[in-house]
Amino acid sequence: MKRLLAAVSSAAILSAAMLVPAPAVADSSQVTQIALLQGPPVIPGHPLSPILDRGTGLPIGGSSALTAGSSQRAALAAEEGWRRAYEGLPTQVQQAVPPHLRPPEPAAPAEVTVVPVQEPSPAPEPPRCYNCVAITYDDGPVPGTTERLLDTLKRKGVHATFFVVGQNVHAHPEILRRIRDEGHTIGNHSYSHPDLARQADGTIAAQLDDTNAALSRHGGITPRWVRPPYGSYDSRVAAAAGARGMALAIWDVDTADWQHRNTATTCQRAVAGAREGSVILMHDIHEPTVAAAECIIDGLRAKGLRPVGLDEMIKRPDTGHVYRRAD
Ligand SMILES: [Zn+2]
Numbered sequence: 001m002k003r004l005l006a007a008v009s010s011a012a013i014l015s016a017a018m019l020v021p022a023p024a025v026a027d028s029s030q031v032t033q034i035a036l037l038q039g040p041p042v043i044p045g046h047p048l049s050p051i052l053d054r055g056t057g058l059p060i061g062g063s064s065a066l067t068a069g070s071s072q073r074a075a076l077a078a079e080e081g082w083r084r085a086y087e088g089l090p091t092q093v094q095q096a097v098p099p100h101l102r103p104p105e106p107a108a109p110a111e112v113t114v115v116p117v118q119e120p121s122p123a124p125e126p127p128r129c130y131n132c133v134a135i136t137y138d139d140g141p142v143p144g145t146t147e148r149l150l151d152t153l154k155r156k157g158v159h160a161t162f163f164v165v166g167q168n169v170h171a172h173p174e175i176l177r178r179i180r181d182e183g184h185t186i187g188n189h190s191y192s193h194p195d196l197a198r199q200a201d202g203t204i205a206a207q208l209d210d211t212n213a214a215l216s217r218h219g220g221i222t223p224r225w226v227r228p229p230y231g232s233y234d235s236r237v238a239a240a241a242g243a244r245g246m247a248l249a250i251w252d253v254d255t256a257d258w259q260h261r262n263t264a265t266t267c268q269r270a271v272a273g274a275r276e277g278s279v280i281l282m283h284d285i286h287e288p289t290v291a292a293a294e295c296i297i298d299g300l301r302a303k304g305l306r307p308v309g310l311d312e313m314i315k316r317p318d319t320g321h322v323y324r325r326a327d
Contacts, residue, residue: 126315129326133274133305134313135296136161136251137284138189138227141168141175146284150178152293159183159309162284163227163249166191166211173218180219185309187225187249188212197234204240212244224317225249225310231281233322242320249310250324251281257289266292271299277313277326 094102140146141164153160162179164186169176179186190196191210199207208226215221226241227249241248253273257266266289270280280296282289300307313326 123316129277129306129308129313129315131276131304131306132308132313132326133276133300134161134185134279134310134326135270135282135293135300135307136163136187136227136249136279136310137282137289138163138229139168139193140164140284141172141179142285143172143175145287145290146172146175147178149284149290149293150182152290152297153184154182156294156297158297158307159185159312160307161185161187161225161249161310163187163189163225164211164215165189165193166207166214169211169214169218176215176219176221180221183309185225185311186215186219186221186223187227187310188215188223188246189227190229193229195230195232196228196237197232201236201240204237208240208244208246238320238322245319247314247317247319248322249279250322251279252325253278253280255280255282255289257282257286257292261286261288263288263291263295267295267299270296271303274300274303274305276305279310279323279325 089097135158137146137149137160140162146162149160159182162184164176164179166188176186188208188211190207191214192207194203194207196204196207212223215223222245224246225248226237226246228237231250233248238248253270255266255269255273260266266282270282270292274280282292284290297307314323317323
């Protein structure tokens with residue numbers, strides 16, 4: 001019992017010292033008595049020791065302070081009481097309290113930063129399509145050649161681009177849907193293949209609109225690209241495409257496949273002329289062109305190039321812009 005009392009005394013003195021440094025509380029016997037009157041013994045660090053009020057040096061809340069549920073509230077109440085008591089002390093006495101026993105600073109109110117409302121910034125540029133090349137085929141879809149070309153592309157795991165003629169779409173909608181289902185890019189190549197730069201404004205509009213209507217009706221497709229027949233366009237054609245959410249796709253590699261109709265020549269021109277970002281022009285209505293597809297794909301890959309659909313190579317075309325290549 002003597003040892004216990006000694007422990008109680010020293011703990012009580014310690015508690016009292018937190019309030020007013022010695023010699024204000026010098027009579028340890030008084031404190032001991034108070035501690036004994038108030039409740040269970042105070043043994044610092046013992047799990048059953050009550051939490052002392054730093055302000056009074058007495059246990060907080062009697063036995064209830066021992067329950068786990070209230071211990072946190074009690075600790076907060078003790079901290080608040082101690083802070084109030086500390087703040088009421090003369091400055092010299094405050095300074096005499098060892099720093100580690102002073103009450104913690106009350107939490108500063110969270111700083112509120114007002115962020116001005118900003119205009120939505122334009123979406124970042126899509127990443128460059130590394131080593132990409134677009135192989136493109138005009139004038140279909142037609143039975144036979146277009147279908148054999150699709151077979152080769154599927155076998156080689158390549159997406160190409162098909163610039164379709166509106167009247168052929170009406171004639172062979174099932175081939176259009178196969179092109180769509182196999183993941184190729186589909187573009188508008190006018191309705192009946194006139195030289196658009198030589199047409200009246202109304203005809204240009206009708207050639208684009210009728211083809212878009214056919215694509216929508218037969219395939220649910222809204223194209224983003226126009227390839228004007230013969231690559232012939234003027235500012236009116238570009239503006240008409242732009243007004244319909246489309247860009248013009250010309251080319252930088254012309255295989256002239258429709259002139260020579262030679263498989264080896266078509267392959268050689270396509271592969272030799274291609275570099276990253278190139279657009280290669282061919283026609284899927286000529287058998288020698290279809291026969292060159294495998295040679296072209298292998299040749300491009302041997303150069304480290306990757307044949308892709310135009311939609312993959314140029315992900316967000318500027319409407320009304322004329323593209324000869326990806327850049
Ligand atoms: Zn054409």
